[in-house]
Amino acid sequence: MGQAWGFSGFGGSEVQEFFERPDPAPGRGEVLIRVDVAGVNPLDHLLRAGLVPGLDGGRPFPRVLGMEAAGTVLALGEDVEGLEVGDAVFGFALTGGGTYAETTVLSAANTARIPAGLSATVAATLPVAGTTAVDALDQLGLPAGATILVNGVGGGVGLAVARLAAARGLRVLGTGSAAKREQAEAAGVRFVDYTAEDVVTTVRSLVPAGIDGIVDLVGGASLRTVAPLAREPRTVISVGDQSVAELGGRFVERRLDRANLERSAQLALDGVLAPVITAVHPLSDAPAALATVERGHAAGKVVIKVT
Numbered sequence: 001m002g003q004a005w006g007f008s009g010f011g012g013s014e015v016q017e018f019f020e021r022p023d024p025a026p027g028r029g030e031v032l033i034r035v036d037v038a039g040v041n042p043l044d045h046l047l048r049a050g051l052v053p054g055l056d057g058g059r060p061f062p063r064v065l066g067m068e069a070a071g072t073v074l075a076l077g078e079d080v081e082g083l084e085v086g087d088a089v090f091g092f093a094l095t096g097g098g099t100y101a102e103t104t105v106l107s108a109a110n111t112a113r114i115p116a117g118l119s120a121t122v123a124a125t126l127p128v129a130g131t132t133a134v135d136a137l138d139q140l141g142l143p144a145g146a147t148i149l150v151n152g153v154g155g156g157v158g159l160a161v162a163r164l165a166a167a168r169g170l171r172v173l174g175t176g177s178a179a180k181r182e183q184a185e186a187a188g189v190r191f192v193d194y195t196a197e198d199v200v201t202t203v204r205s206l207v208p209a210g211i212d213g214i215v216d217l218v219g220g221a222s223l224r225t226v227a228p229l230a231r232e233p234r235t236v237i238s239v240g241d242q243s244v245a246e247l248g249g250r251f252v253e254r255r256l257d258r259a260n261l262e263r264s265a266q267l268a269l270d271g272v273l274a275p276v277i278t279a280v281h282p283l284s285d286a287p288a289a290l291a292t293v294e295r296g297h298a299a300g301k302v303v304i305k306v307t
């Protein structure tokens with residue numbers, strides 16, 4: 001048995017609850033882990049609200065929140081390759097096991113060993129934000145010297161995109177509110193405060209020929225405001241808003257496999273993808289951790305340290 005935090009039905013924060021659950025049995029292709037650290041993501045509250053039915057695993061309620069974690073392998077299901085009991089690992093809980101818990105199951109194909117020298121706290125942030133940043137930039141494929149705009153640069157994915165883009169030799173512009181300026185500038189970003197200036201006017205004055213690529217983390221009206229700044233619509237990649245296709249842009253193509261996790265871990269070890277972790281909460285404080293992200297203005301990555 002172990003403590004877990006999740007939700008008793010689809011809804012808002014009122015359906016959230018702590019409960020005890022037996023250690024889940026790892027199914028075919030899964031590993032049971034003792035969770036050390038769980039990453040907190042916007043997807044978690046979207047799943048709780050019932051807005052992402054394809055990803056919720058269809059498990060009975062109460063369900064456990066959380067999609068990513070780092071921890072130690074306690075048991076292997078059938079047909080697990082490349083992982084052993086006792087390994088320190090990080091990865092995705094794609095089948096609905098949830099990671100805001102003392103133990104959970106991860107999909108082995110979407111789980112990798114944590115390399116020596118990388119902390120569990122950093123590793124826990126890589127499956128969602130880290131690999132998304134890698135995927136978005138790979139999809140854009142911009143050469144060194146090109147200019148990129150990161151819309152929503154201050155959050156978990158945005159800062160990762162900015163750091164990675166700067167390391168690839170791109171000129172990086174990023175939008176965020178004033179509290180995000182310092183972290184963004186430390187990542188090499190020409191910061192544009194969308195609460196204090198007109199983003200379109202500022203960006204056009206900085207890059208009159210147009211932006212070579214946009215990675216959007218905000219969506220909605222904000223995406224529609226910045227998209228025309230791109231020289232070509234297909235170089236607008238949104239990570240959260242599928243309606244980007246209506247603008248001629250593309251939704252991010254995700255690779256959740258072990259190879260991409262290993263690649264992101266190496267980038268983190270190299271200091272290129274070092275996440276900015278702004279809050280570490282104990283499991284007992286999980287409601288506050290998720291509330292921070294749910295408000296929509298989180299800075300960097302928020303994690304839950306379980307053990």
Ligand SMILES: NC(=O)c1ccc[n+]([C@@H]2O[C@H](COP(=O)([O-])OP(=O)(O)OC[C@H]3O[C@@H](n4cnc5c(N)ncnc54)[C@H](OP(=O)(O)O)[C@@H]3O)[C@@H](O)[C@H]2O)c1
Binds near residue numbers: 132299
């Ligand atoms: N497709 C995938 O596989 C995938 C993977 C990861 C994330 N996502 C999605 O990508 C989005 C971002 O994820 P995240 O983890 O980076 O979220 P996050 O950590 O919550 O960060 C979002 C950031 O956007 C900023 N923001 C909000 N409104 C803005 C605006 N109008 N203009 C500029 N910035 C604004 C927020 O702070 P300020 O307003 O204070 O600047 C915040 O820093 C979410 O929708 C998430 O679901 C999708």
